[in-house]
Amino acid sequence: MISVIKQSEVFLHPGEFYFCDNKNSIGTILGSCIAICLWHPRLQIGGMCHFVLPDRQVPLNAEQVGRYAGGSIQLFLAHTQSRGTLIKDYVAKIFGGANTVAELVQDDGDSIGERNANAAMQLLIEQGVTINVADVGETGYRRINFNLTNGDVWAKRHASNIHINENPELLTGIMI
Secondary structure, X not given: XXXXXXOOEEEOOOOOEEEEOOOOEEXXXXXXXXXXXXXXXXXXXXXXXXXXXXXXXXXXXXXXXXXXXXXXXXXXXXXXXXXXXXXXXXEEEEEEOOOOOHHHOOOOOOOHHHHHHHHHXXXXXXXXXXXXXXXXXXXXXXXXXXXXXXXXXXXXXXXXXXXXXXXXXXXXXXXX
């Protein structure tokens, strides 16, 4: 279920997806998860996913589709096509992928956050989507807010406590 925090902000929990053509903003809090913000600059429509894992090891059902990178891209494809647009005409901004739990690092040294970030970038590149911002990796949490009116995404970074009062920053370029 999608939560509305303020009248104009939709808040996504892990595994959720939201796409619209109105003047809402979409927010979420990320650790190792990834949020992809997809925006059509001319039509000023777009959406956000908040996926948890890069791939799945079990059969996918409709309730789980947004939990995985590939499922999130499927949702974006369906929503962009339903509006008569091509996904490659959108621009993407990617956030999250932090290493928040050392125990989740695989034997090859990649954390779940790194695997999530790599999956997001690879899937978007395969679809021909331009990635304008990739603020991924590091440690701690991010609180982001995606403004669908102009495509801006504001991010607050938090070391380990998401309740620390820090100033948000408008991110405008690749930050890998």
